[in-house]
Amino acid sequence: MTPFAIVLSLKTAIFLISLGAVIYMFGVVWRVEKRLDLAAKLFLASIISFTLSRIFNFGAIENWSWSSGIKISLELLFAIFFLWGTLELRLMIRKLDGEIKDKEER
Secondary structure, eight states, rough: HHHHHHHHHHHHHHHHHHHHHHHHHHHEEEHHHHHHHHHHHHHHHHHHHHHHHHHHTTTTHTTTTTTHHHHHHHHHHHHHHHHHHHHHHHHHHHTTTTTTOOOOOO
16 A cells, blocks of 8 residues: 555544544434533534544645635634533533532533
8 A cells, every 4th residue: 555545544534433423422412411411512513623624634625725724723623622521521520429519500
């Protein structure tokens, strides 16, 4: 295999795995409630952002001048949504453990 074929294969694998994560995360969002619902939606948004950023990593699209700005923006959205979802999940777990008192649900 040529280096180009290896890189293309790896990029394709990353994209397909990310797409699979989007599909499974839709199933999670469909089934959860309340605060877990918010965390799951944030994780879903982060996975979608990551998956879309991978599209701009393929061949001809990668060479378009405007695609690098979109790719960086999508990767930034991924980081923001992933961090926000993690913080929401952590807060929910801390409330379940009784570490902090639940004043009222958002």
